[in-house]
């Protein structure tokens with residue numbers, strides 16, 4: 001069976017972008033058709049300025065939301081990265097396979113490091129080595145497929161390169177993974193800045209719909225979405241990004257095609273109203289399940305404990321093999 005691995009970073013509250021772009025597909029498809037692991041990658045949240053209590057809170061919340069969104073511990077493995085030591089064991093070894101040049105070329109590193117320096121801050125070394133840890137996350141499980149948004153494609157590419165390089169140098173050890181793309185709304189854009197994606201790490205803004213937003217907050221954000229000065233509803237991602245984003249969100253909520261939907265609406269107002277209601281209805285059952293899970297923290301903790309144990313059982317033999325292959329003396 002195909003092995004699937006993906007992760008969410010607890011650097012902010014999960015958004016509609018995370019759900020439509022990734023999590024919904026994990027729940028609908030990946031966990032049913034493959035042997036899938038979904039990980040809250042908390043170690044990755046330490047690569048930038050962070051508040052320990054907030055990371056802890058967001059880690060628990062992300063795990064709870066994954067379950068609320070329909071990930072079923074009977075079908076897949078849900079766990080927290082730092083609960084399984086194999087990730088950091090393997091990450092160090094992969095640092096001995098990667099080169100500093102290929103780390104410095106990573107787009108996300110360059111952008112985030114530049115932003116941090118502009119603010120007069122310092123850049124954590126772990127921000128540079130982050131893609132190696134991500135490669136370790138993936139490679140520790142013999143992963144075939146990594147369902148992620150476009151912005152993560154370069155990181156998955158690095159995981160591939162490192163796997164191939166390791167296999168060539170030390171003998172065939174790793175499965176070479178590939179990135180897979182989620183469907184239509186693979187990239188939900190910020191409602192206020194339709195040129196940039198609806199990311200959870202951004203400063204909270206009126207352009208981001210969070211999965212736990214109250215219905216009225218959702219309505220307000222969607223109704224205030226930036227469109228443009230034209231009057232007709234046309235689906236054109238390049239020229240009319242704001243309207244295209246709304247059409248894609250609505251289409252993703254209703255399982256329809258954004259192009260078809262554009263013919264249905266005569267005004268932006270009507271499109272926004274329907275989109276707002278569709279998002280409210282999409283989130284309603286998820287929010288109800290989230291509430292029920294929050295009332296039973298022992299259940300969630302149990303799921304994460306079992307998940308970590310299962311994950312460790314898969315990763316440990318792999319990482320032990322890697323240690324041996326690269327020349328470390330067995331303990």
Ligand code: TRP
Nearest residue numbers: 005006007008009041134137138
């Ligand atoms: N880097 C990913 C992000 O920012 C999160 C991530 C970490 C991940 N490790 C992973 C995703 C492994 C897929 C597989 O979204």
